[in-house]
Every structure is written in structure tokens, then in C-alpha cells.
Amino acid sequence: MSAxxxxxxxxxxxxxxxxxxxxxRDLSFRYPGAQRDTLRNVDLTIERGDFVAVVGGNGSAKTTxxxxxxxxxxxxxxxxxxxxxxxxxxDTWESDVAELSSRVGYVYQDFTDQLVRPxxxxxxxxxxxxxxxxxxRERTDEAxxxxxxxxxxxxxxxxxxxxxxxxxxxxxVLAMRPSVIVVDEPVAELDPARAREIYRRLAQLNRERGITxxxxxxxxxxxxxxxxxxxxxxxxxxxxxxxVREAMARHADLExxxxxxxxxxxxxxxxxxxxxxxxxxxxxxxxxxxxxPEPPSPPPSPPREAEAADAAPAAHRPRPAEVVASLRGIHHxxxxxxxxxxxxxxxxxxxxxxxxxxxxxxxxxxxxxxLMKLLTGLMVPRRGTVTVDGIDTRSRSAARLxxxxxxxxxxxxxxxLRESVRADVALFPTGRRLxxxxxxxxxxxxxxxxxxxxxxxxxxxxxGQQRRATIGIGLAMRPRLLLLDEPTSxxxxxxxxxxxxxxxxxxxxxxxxxxxxxDMDLVASWASRVIVLDRGAVIADLTPRELFSRPELTRRxxxxxxxxxxxxxxxxxxxxxxxxxxVRAALDPAxxxxxxxxxxxxx
Amino acid sequence: xxxxxxxxxxVEWVRLELLRTAYSTRGGLFSRMDxxxxxxxxVLLALAPWFTHDTAVLIGLFxxxxxxxxxxxxxxxxxxxxxxxLLGNVLGLLVASLFFGGDLGTLAALAELNLKLGAVxxxxxxxxxxxxxxxxxxxxxxxxxxxxxxxxVSYGYRMLPILVDEYVTVFEGQRLRHAPPPRPGILGxxxxxxxxxxxxxxxxxxxxxxxxTVRTTVEALETRGFTYAAANPQGRRLRLAHLRITALDVLxxxxxxxxxxxxxxxxxxxxxxxxxxxxxxx
Numbered sequence: 001m002s003a004x005x006x007x008x009x010x011x012x013x014x015x016x017x018x019x020x021x022x023x024x025r026d027l028s029f030r031y032p033g034a035q036r037d038t039l040r041n042v043d044l045t046i047e048r049g050d051f052v053a054v055v056g057g058n059g060s061a062k063t064t065x066x067x068x069x070x071x072x073x074x075x076x077x078x079x080x081x082x083x084x085x086x087x088x089x090x091d092t093w094e095s096d097v098a099e100l101s102s103r104v105g106y107v108y109q110d111f112t113d114q115l116v117r118p119x120x121x122x123x124x125x126x127x128x129x130x131x132x133x134x135x136x137r138e139r140t141d142e143a144x145x146x147x148x149x150x151x152x153x154x155x156x157x158x159x160x161x162x163x164x165x166x167x168x169x170x171x172x173v174l175a176m177r178p179s180v181i182v183v184d185e186p187v188a189e190l191d192p193a194r195a196r197e198i199y200r201r202l203a204q205l206n207r208e209r210g211i212t213x214x215x216x217x218x219x220x221x222x223x224x225x226x227x228x229x230x231x232x233x234x235x236x237x238x239x240x241x242x243x244v245r246e247a248m249a250r251h252a253d254l255e256x257x258x259x260x261x262x263x264x265x266x267x268x269x270x271x272x273x274x275x276x277x278x279x280x281x282x283x284x285x286x287x288x289x290x291x292x293p294e295p296p297s298p299p300p301s302p303p304r305e306a307e308a309a310d311a312a313p314a315a316h317r318p319r320p321a322e323v324v325a326s327l328r329g330i331h332h333x334x335x336x337x338x339x340x341x342x343x344x345x346x347x348x349x350x351x352x353x354x355x356x357x358x359x360x361x362x363x364x365x366x367x368x369x370x371l372m373k374l375l376t377g378l379m380v381p382r383r384g385t386v387t388v389d390g391i392d393t394r395s396r397s398a399a400r401l402x403x404x405x406x407x408x409x410x411x412x413x414x415x416x417l418r419e420s421v422r423a424d425v426a427l428f429p430t431g432r433r434l435x436x437x438x439x440x441x442x443x444x445x446x447x448x449x450x451x452x453x454x455x456x457x458x459x460x461x462x463x464g465q466q467r468r469a470t471i472g473i474g475l476a477m478r479p480r481l482l483l484l485d486e487p488t489s490x491x492x493x494x495x496x497x498x499x500x501x502x503x504x505x506x507x508x509x510x511x512x513x514x515x516x517x518x519d520m521d522l523v524a525s526w527a528s529r530v531i532v533l534d535r536g537a538v539i540a541d542l543t544p545r546e547l548f549s550r551p552e553l554t555r556r557x558x559x560x561x562x563x564x565x566x567x568x569x570x571x572x573x574x575x576x577x578x579x580x581x582x583v584r585a586a587l588d589p590a591x592x593x594x595x596x597x598x599x600x601x602x603x
Numbered sequence: 604x605x606x607x608x609x610x611x612x613x614v615e616w617v618r619l620e621l622l623r624t625a626y627s628t629r630g631g632l633f634s635r636m637d638x639x640x641x642x643x644x645x646v647l648l649a650l651a652p653w654f655t656h657d658t659a660v661l662i663g664l665f666x667x668x669x670x671x672x673x674x675x676x677x678x679x680x681x682x683x684x685x686x687x688x689l690l691g692n693v694l695g696l697l698v699a700s701l702f703f704g705g706d707l708g709t710l711a712a713l714a715e716l717n718l719k720l721g722a723v724x725x726x727x728x729x730x731x732x733x734x735x736x737x738x739x740x741x742x743x744x745x746x747x748x749x750x751x752x753x754x755x756v757s758y759g760y761r762m763l764p765i766l767v768d769e770y771v772t773v774f775e776g777q778r779l780r781h782a783p784p785p786r787p788g789i790l791g792x793x794x795x796x797x798x799x800x801x802x803x804x805x806x807x808x809x810x811x812x813x814x815x816t817v818r819t820t821v822e823a824l825e826t827r828g829f830t831y832a833a834a835n836p837q838g839r840r841l842r843l844a845h846l847r848i849t850a851l852d853v854l855x856x857x858x859x860x861x862x863x864x865x866x867x868x869x870x871x872x873x874x875x876x877x878x879x880x881x882x883x884x885x
Contacts, residue, residue, distance in 0.1 A: 076825055098831040106826055113819035116754075116827075118626070118736040118761045130828030132837030156626060158764035172827070335610055337622050378775055380606045394606045398775075399783040407779070413812045414772045417780070417804075431782035459811055477780070 020086075021180055021212050022046040022069055027083035029064065029073055038064045040236040042083070048179070051206045052214045053223040053244075056233030057258035058462070058492060062216045063109075065233065066182045068092065069214070071100035088179055102131065105173025107166070109184040109216075114169050120144075120160070121153040124172045131176070143175040146209075147201055161364055163194030167201070174205070180212040181205070187219045188490040191364070191518030192560045195219075199226045218492040221262035221563055224248055224278040232257060249273045258494050263563040263580040280563050284570030290587045291571060322354040324481050324512040325375055325405075330384035332370055344370045345381070346536040352481070352512050357503075359523045359544070360516040362533035363558045368516040371533070372483045375514070377401035389480050402428070406479040410486040412466035416458030421450055421469045424458060425476045440476060448472040448502065464495025471502055475509060482510040488519045500526055524548070524562045524578040532557050549576045611679075614774075618767050620680035625760055626735050631676035632855070633733030638742035640852035641730050644859055648726035651863045652719040658711075661718040663866030667859070668725030675729035685728065689721055736760030745843050750833050766809065773808050777801040 022045070029039040038061045046052055054062045067073045071092045074081040085092040088103045108114045117123040124143055128136035144150040147167045152160070160168060166186060173181060183202065187195040203226050205211045217223050223230060223244070230247035232239040234257055242250070251261035251269055261269070264283035268276050277283035327350045333343040344367045352358060360368045373379045374386050377393040386393040389404040409415055418424045425444055429437035445451045448468040453461060458469050467487055474482055487503065488496045496519070503526055506513055517523060523530060523544050530547050532540040534557050540547065547553060548565040561569070568577040568586070577583040610616065627634050633641050648671065652664050672682070693710070700709035734742070740757040744750070781801060784793035824830075832838040 070826060072822060072826065076822060097825050098828055101826045101828060106823075108819050108823065110816065110819050112765075113816040114823035116758055116761060116820060116824060118757055122737050122757075127827040129842050130832035130838045132832075132835055132841060134841065136841060156764075157761055158622075176827075332608075335615065335619060337619055337626075337628055376779070378779075380608055382608050397606075397783065399778050399781070402779040409772060409776070411772075413815070414769065414808070415776055416811075417773070417776060417808055428780045428782075431780070433782070457811075459815065473780075 019048045020045045021048040021050075021088055023084075023086040024065075024068070025084045025086075027068065027085060028080070029068065029082075030080040031064075031077065032079045034079070037080075038236055039068070042237050044231065044238055044241060046180075046212060046214065048212055049206070049210045050212055051203065051226060051228045052212070052231060052241075053227035053229075054214060054216045054231045054233060055218070055220070055223060055254065055257070055259045056239075060233040060257070061236040062233050063184060064236075066106070066184065066214060066216060069100075069180065069182060070104035070106050071095060071097045072106075098131070101127070101178075102176050103178055104180045104182060105170075105176055105178040107169050107173060107181070107183045107186070109188055111166050111169040111189070112162075115157045115165065115172075118156055119153075120149070120155050120157065120168050120171075123157060123168055124153075124175050127172060127176045136175075139175045139177065143171040146174060146205065147171050161194075162190050163197060166190060166194070166198055170198070170201070178211070180214065183213070183215045185216050185218065187217065187222060191489075192520070193363075193518070193558050195222065196560070202226070218259060220248075220254060220259050220265070223259075224262050224265055232259075244278065245273055245276055248278060249276055258492065260493055263567060263583070266580045267564075267567065267583055280566035281570060283563075283567045287567065287571060287583075287587060291573075292586065292588045322511075323351050324354050325352040325386070325388045326350065327371075327374070327381075328385045328387075330374065330381045330386065332374065332379070332381045332383075344536050345374075348384070348536070348538060350531070350538060352514065354511045355507075356512050357507070357526055357528045358512070358514045359527035359530045360514055360533065361518070361520075361523060361530060361547075361557065361559055365535075366533040366557075367536045368533055369485060372407060372485060372514065372516055375481065375483060376405050376407040378407070402477060403432070404479060405481045405483065406474045406477040407483045408470045408474045408485065408487065410489060412470045413459055415470045415473055419457060420455050421445075421458050421461070421472070422454040424469065425454075425472045428473070428477045440478075444472045444476045447475060447505075462495070463491050464498050467491065467495070467499045468502060471499070471506075475506075478509075480511045482506065482513045484513070484515045486517055486519075487515060488517065488522050496522075518559075520548075520560060520565075521562050524565065532559075545576055545578060548578065549574075614771060617680065618771065620678050621767060622764055623678050624681055624732055625763055627733050629676040629678060629732075631733055632674040633671075633729060634675075634735070635851065636733075636855060637846055637848050637852045638734055638738035639745055639846065640848060640856055641733060641738075642742050642746070644856050645726055645730035647856070647859055647863060649723050651866075652722045655867065656715060657870060658715055658718065659870035660866050661715060661722065663869070664722045664863065665718050665725075667862055667866065668722040668729070671729035672725045675733045677728050677732050681728055681732065685724055689717065689724075693717055741843060741846060744839060745846060750839075754829070762813075766813070769809050769812065770805060773805045774802065777805055 024042050024044040027039055027042040028037050030037045042065065054066065056062050064073065067077070068085050069087055069092075073079070074093065075097050081093070087100060090100065090103070092100060115123050117126050121140060125136050125140040128139045133139060141150070144153055147170060149164065149167050149171060152164060152168070157165070157168070170181070170183070181202070183198075186198045190198065199222055202213045202215070206213045215227070227244050229241060229243050231241045232247070232253060239253065239257070240247070247254070248261060248265045249269060251265055254261055264277045264280055268283055268286050271286060275286050277286050327348055330345050330348040331343070332345045333341045336342050348371075360371065362368055370379075374381055374393070375388060377386075377388070377396065377398040380386070380394050388401060391401065391404065393401060416424055418427060422441065422445065426437065426441045429440050434440065445454050448471055450465065450469055450472060453465060458466060461469060471487070474484070484503075488499050491499065500522055503513065503515070515522070515527070527544050530540070530542055530544055531538055532547065532553065539557065540553055548561040549569065551569060554561055562578060564580045564583050565576055565578050568583050573583070573586045577586055623629060633644070648664070648668060652661060655661065693713070696713050697710055700706075736757045740753040743753040743756060778801065781797070784797055787794050828838070
């Protein structure tokens with residue numbers, strides 16, 4: 001099996017599918033009223049028991065393709081449909097959505113909209129009851145059991161966390177006992193740790209129940225780790241369908257279609273397909289022999305300037321004198337529906353300084369959002385004092401504090417109050433009759449690159465543009481302290497990099513920026529200081545590099561460091577690399593350059 | 604002015620009270636009953652006051668309603684709104700009647716209507732506070748209400764907490780980004796006016812956001828057999844199979860019926876009220 005990696009493979013993964021569960025032949029589809037076909041001559045065979053990742057850029061018709069599997073196309077969306085789709089031997093054209101639903105389950109990207117009943121048990125039994133299955137109770141119990149959420153059966157849907165809600169949506173399709181489950185971008189709306197949990201459950205269903213799993217995914221890290229085969233979509237048709245190892249070996253193809261390869265793959269791709277690592281652990285195993293021989297001696301301190309500041313523990317580093325915000329002895333909590341007081345923050349002391357880029361990390365419920373809302377003055381603490389820009393938040397209404405702090409919500413839709421992006425950006429400065437409001441609005445629109453789209457309603461923009469619009473709204477408030485809640489959630493990789501870049505350029509305008517996030521890549525590339533919250537207390541206050549060097553800490557706070565950092569940690573590299581490039585720099589250059597040449601020759 | 608965290612009479616409190624009421628998290632007698640029996644009980648108590656003009660009978664029925672409210676553990680928000688409404692009505696009428704030269708006698712004459720309305724309102728509160736969305740939609744379904752209505756009721760409940768959250772967020776954003784009025788004005792009327800304006804305009808972004816989510820919901824309903832169930836009654840039978848009338852249900856409804864009968868009978872037996880209806884005014 002030492003054949004070269006670059007052998008051209010057939011468009012279809014399987015050379016003779018043993019037992020295909022989905023067969024698509026010459027499929028084209030055009031939405032009603034559209035100018036051109038969304039799907040074009042698609043030929044695809046998916047084998048029973050496969051775990052398929054459908055990847056591709058925005059607008060490559062990944063979702064449309066998957067909706068032909070459960071008959072939503074052509075029966076719910078009736079456009080121009082040519083060709084044939086067979087699911088489990090059933091021609092979807094001659095069947096109907098009801099019949100197909102018991103074979104193909106579909107979990108939407110915005111899965112909370114798919115939950116239609118008030119309680120979890122009712123939600124899961126909804127499908128079986130509608131279809132009149134007498135064993136609906138057993139099906140419901142079974143589905144809840146399989147996903148480990150039996151304890152949630154009596155909960156109300158609005159009480160669930162994002163991860164739980166996704167599992168419930170999954171359970172509700174599982175209760176139909178489908179042979180295929182389609183999951184549309186599970187990572188988009190969930191934090192990475194929870195997305196991994198979803199993938200683990202899917203892999204288990206795939207392994208133990210033989211259910212064919214199809215996921216639509218932007219994040220190649222999950223694809224490499226969990227999928228068995230990969231379909232790359234572009235322009236409404238599959239470019240190729242390959243086993244995951246071969247697919248990852250073609251990382252240039254993936255990169256070109258907006259799905260950059262995970263660090264493990266990027267670091268090992270040049271070693272050939274046999275050695276290609278799909279996850280952090282195997283990457284470390286493959287790379288271990290290529291470590292530099294022990295002391296790289298002469299340069300004792302890292303040469304880069306930025307590193308110098310990083311190296312000193314954040315807590316002991318000399319602070320810039322100016323304090324932008326401070327919290328002293330904060331206790332805060334909320335009343336729950338049952339009436340009890342849920343403590344969220346306990347005895348918290350914190351100073352935020354000018355010039356800092358602060359990442360606030362920790363699990364859901366650790367107190368991140370509460371801390372931010374206390375800083376905006378939307379809430380005042382039950383005990384303790386919050387001072388922002390020298391003002392005690394108790395002494396001023398939130399509306400007046402808005403002159404000093406601005407807070408950007410996680411869901412951009414909730415920040416679009418006006419009919420156009422321009423009006424939304426202008427709302428604050430013109431309302432306060434700032435003399436230079438008009439210029440300010442133009443300047444901000446240019447900064448966030450939305451001049452062309454300024455007259456559109458914010459809701460009609462793409463995910464990345466929406467984020468930029470909200471950052472614009474925040475900038476137009478000219479805050480001393482800028483607070484952002486999950487600015488990169490539910491973005492694809494490209495828009496995420498875009499937003500990260502924009503955050504980096506804020507330094508000149510904003511005295512201090514605080515980001516609450518689960519996105520550790522953002523933390524690694526942007527933050528200068530990380531505050532780790534756990535159950536309402538600060539358990540660490542350090543630099544990203546220090547944080548990711550301490551596995552016991554990341555485990556406790558349930559954080560997943562960037563893949564490059566995990567590889568670096570497994571290799572025992574010091575200082576810990578945070579990006580693939582830094583890992584590469586730490587490896588033996590002689591071996592590396594030698595090996596780098598291989599793929600070019602192979603091509 | 605020093606700001607503090609309030610546990611009652613704050614936006615957060617209203618939100619929690621809405622949830623507690625809608626999802627009947629407080630428990631109580633009626634929440635343990637079959638929803639059809641609860642509706643039967645409600646019909647009894649809501650209809651009873653309309654067949655009499657006798658103040659003594661109405662006082663009895665009013666007391667019955669109040670007992671229902673206690674047994675159903677109605678929360679402070681709903682109860683408070685009810686009391687404000689009822690007392691406000693009585694007070695308003697009193698002031699108006701005094702102004703136009705009436706006396707306390709007018710109040711007695713108006714008592715009949717207020718007692719009737721009060722009794723019916725309290726029965727409604729007790730019944731609907733005790734029915735969580737699933738029970739209510741099952742009860743409607745079993746009484747042959749259209750599927751869409753039954754589903755709509757439960758879906759409305761499901762959306763309520765989300766809409767409330769969304770509303771609170773949008774309203775917060777409104778407050779932060781609109782300039783506060785430069786001077787509060789007499790009794791802070793400018794501030795109040797702005798709050799009201801913002802409270803109303805906060806609805807429009809929410810409507811637009813919700814419109815975006817409906818497509819997924821409708822597709823999901825399709826894949827989960829909602830339209831299939833409308834044509835095939837098997838699902839309905841299964842869904843309602845769990846409904847059982849128990850001894851408790853029979854007992855509560857029978858006891859209530861007896862109590863209503865007693866309310867009608869006792870004043871007559873005791874001779875408390877004058878025999879011909881309407882004689883009280885003389």
C-alpha cells in the first residue's frame with residue numbers, strides 16, 4: 001500500500017459500491033424563479049454506513065444537495081428537477097416527504113428553529129406520533145437514551161443550552177429510526193467543545209447502529225477527525241468524492257474552495273499520504289522524529305519582539321498605569337424560574353487596562369456575559385463596585401454610560417434596529433448630536449468595508465458582513481471600552497479571519513477591547529491577555545501562550561486549544577507554538593526543507 | 604440616584620413570572636388533573652355567575668373563585684394585575700358616581716357586575732395557570748378543536764420565552780443607542796415618553812428576525828409528519844391515549860358543582876336575600 005498519494009482517483013470514492021444507500025444520477029435542480037441551476041448534473045453514490053462530510057465554499061449548493069435526500073426537493077421546493085435520486089431503493093420523485101422522512105433525518109443549521117414543541121419528550125415523540133407509530137414511547141426513550149439526554153426528557157425547550165438543544169433536534173430525527181442522518185453545519189452555532197461532543201455521538205451512531213451520517217461542514221479539523229469520506233462541492237456539483245485520507249492529501253483543492261486544511265494535515269501533508277495525520281495526536285507521533293535535537297542553544301530568547309512581552313507571566317508584567325475599568329468585590333446572580341438565586345459571579349476583582357486586548361473565556365454559565373453586562377451598566381452588581389472610565393456604574397444610567405462603553409451582542413440580528421446599515425451606524429452619533437456625526441459615519445463605514453452595502457438592511461447581509469456591520473455600530477459609539485460577545489461564532493473560516501483581522505486593527509481607536517469567546521484560534525491570534533472564568537471566579541489571568549501550555553487549566557475550563565498548540569504541546573515544544581507556521585519553525589529545518597520538496601516532485 | 608438590583612417589579616421579574624405562569628411551574632391542585640376535567644371545571648365556574656342577579660349568591664361564587672385561585676397557586680404578577688384591574692374599576696366608578704352626586708348606594712348597585720367579572724376572571728386564572736402548553740393543546744385536540752389551533756397554542760407557548768428574551772435584548776440595545784432626553788421634564792414625562800416609544804419600536808426588528816426563522820420551522824414540520832398527521836387520525840389517537848379521568852378529577856368537578864349549587868341554595872334557605880330578584884335596589 002505504498003502507492004504514491006497523488007494517483008488520480010475516480011470521481012466516486014467507491015470503485016463498486018457494495019450497498020449504496022443514496023444514489024444521485026444526473027441531477028439538476030433550479031429553484032422556482034431562479035436564473036440558473038443550483039445543482040448541475042450531480043452524480044454521487046453514498047454507501048450504507050459511510051460517514052460523509054460535504055464541504056465547499058458558500059453558495060456551492062451543499063445544503064440544496066442534502067435537501068434532495070429527504071424529498072424536500074422536489075416535493076416542498078418545486079422547481080425544475082431533472083435526473084433521479086434514489087434513497088434506500090426509493091425514487092424520491094415518486095415518493096413523498098412523509099415516506100422519506102422515516103429514512104432520512106435532517107438536522108438544520110439553525111436547529112433551534114426546528115424544535116416546535118414545548119418539552120423535550122414531546123418534541124422527540126412528535127414525529128413518531130404524527131406518523132402513528134404505536135411504539136412511539138419506546139422510540140422516544142431509545143432516542144433519548146442513545147444520545148445520553150434521558151435526564152432532559154421533562155425539560156422545557158427554552159431551558160436547554162445550545163449543545164443540548166442540538167442533541168434534542170438530533171434525537172427527534174433519530175426517533176424516526178432513519179437509515180441516513182443529515183446534519184447541517186453543527187459547528188456553526190455551537191462552541192467547539194460541544195460541537196466535538198455532537199460529532200462523537202454521530203460517530204457512535206454510525207459505528208454502533210450503522211446509520212449513514214452526512215454532515216455539511218466548514219471546519220476541516222472535524223472532517224479530518226471524524227469523516228470517512230469527503231465530498232467537495234463547487235458550483236453546484238461535486239468536484240470529487242474521496243476517502244478522507246486522500247481528500248486531505250488534496251489540501252490545496254480544499255484551501256482553494258474555502259476549506260483550509262487543519263494544522264495536523266498542513267504539517268504532515270508533505271510526508272506523503274501514508275504519514276498524513278488527521279488529528280493532533282497522530283500529527284505529534286509523525287512529527288516527533290523531526291524535532292530539532294535538544295538544545296537549539298545559541299539564541300536563548302526568542303528573537304521576535306512581540307514574544308518578549310508574551311514571555312513574562314501576565315500577572316507580574318509591569319502594567320500600563322491607566323485603568324479603563326475595574327471591578328471590586330463583585331457578587332452577582334439571577335433569580336431562576338423556581339425562585340432560587342443562582343450565583344453567577346462570586347467575589348470577583350479585576351482591572352482592565354488601556355491597550356489590552358482581553359479575551360474572556362470559560363464554559364457557558366461561567367459568567368462571561370454577566371461580567372460584560374455589568375461593565376455596560378445594563379445591570380448593577382448585587383454587591384461590589386464596577387467602575388468604568390472613572391464612573392461608578394451605580395451612579396449613572398446605562399444610556400449615559402453608553403458614551404464610554406459599547407457592547408456588541410452575539411446575534412447581529414438583534415442589533416439591527418433601523419432600515420439600513422448606515423442608519424444603524426448613525427443612530428448613536430446623530431442621536432447625541434455629535435458635531436462630526438456625518439463624517440464619523442462615513443469613516444466607520446469605510447473602516448468596516450461596507451460603503452457599498454450601507455443602504456441595505458443588516459439582516460440581508462451575509463454572516464461575515466453582519467458582524468462587520470455590528471463592529472461598525474460599536475465603533476461609531478467611540479467607546480473607551482469595547483465589549484464583544486462571541487464575534488466569530490457561526491462564521492465560516494474565511495469570514496472569521498476577516499473579523500479577526502478587523503479586531504486587530506481596532507487598537508488605535510479603542511482604549512481597551514474585551515471579547516467573550518469560545519474560539520481559541522481567535523484567542524491565540526488576537527488576545528494579549530486571557531481571563532479564564534470558571535463558576536463565577538477568575539481561575540487564571542495570563543497570556544494565550546501560557547494558557548495553552550497548561551493542559552490542566554484548559555481541561556478544567558473545558559477549552560480546546562488550537563490544533564497547532566495541541567501538537568506543539570504533545571511534542572513538548574517550548575515556547576509553545578500557536579500556529580502551524582510556528583510549529584514548522586520549531587522542527588528540524590534540514591529535514592523539513594528536504595521533505596518539503598517531495599510533493600512538488602510527485603506532481 | 605443609586606441603582607440597585609431588584610428582584611421584584613423589574614423587567615427580569617416580569618419575564619420570570621410570565622414563564623412561571625405559562626408553564627405552570629408552581630404546581631397546585633389543578634395541574635395534577637386531567638386537562639379535560641380542568642376545562643370542565645372552568646366551564647362550570649365561568650358560566651355559573653351569569654344565571655343570577657343575587658348579590659349573596661355572587662359573593663358565594665366569588666369566594667369559590669378565590670379558593671380556586673389559592674388552590675391553583677396563581678403567581679403575584681397575574682394576581683396583581685387582576686387586583687389592580689378590579690379595584691381600579693371599583694374606585695373609578697366610585698369617584699365618578701360621587702362626582703355626579705351619587706352615594707355609596709351606587710357602589711352597591713355596581714357590585715353585582717364587579718362580582719360577576721371577578722368570579723369569572725379568577726376561574727380563568729386558576730384554570731389557565733394550571734394548564735401547561737402540552738396539556739392545553741391535548742385538551743383542545745381531544746375536544747375536536749382543529750389540529751392547527753391545538754398546534755398553534757403549543758407553538759405559541761414554545762416561542763414565548765424566546766420572544767421575550769429577544770425583546771429584552773432589542774429593548775436594551777434601544778436604550779443604549781438612543782440618546783436619553785436631555786432633561787427629564789415634569790415627573791420625568793420625557794423619559795417615560797421615550798421609554799414608551801422605544802418599547803413599541805422594539806417590536807419591528809423582532810418581527811423581521813422571526814420572519815427569518817419561520818422557513819426552517821415550516822420545513823421541519825413537513826419532515827416530521829405534521830401534514831401527514833392531519834390526514835391520518837392514527838397519530839391523534841396515540842397522542843391522546845395518555846389522557847385519563849381519575850378519581851381526583853371526578854371529585855374536584857363534583858365538589859365544585861355541589862358548591863355552586865350550595866351557593867344558589869343557601870341564601871334562599873337562610874332568607875338572607877329578598878325573594879324577587881332585583882329587589883335589592885329598592
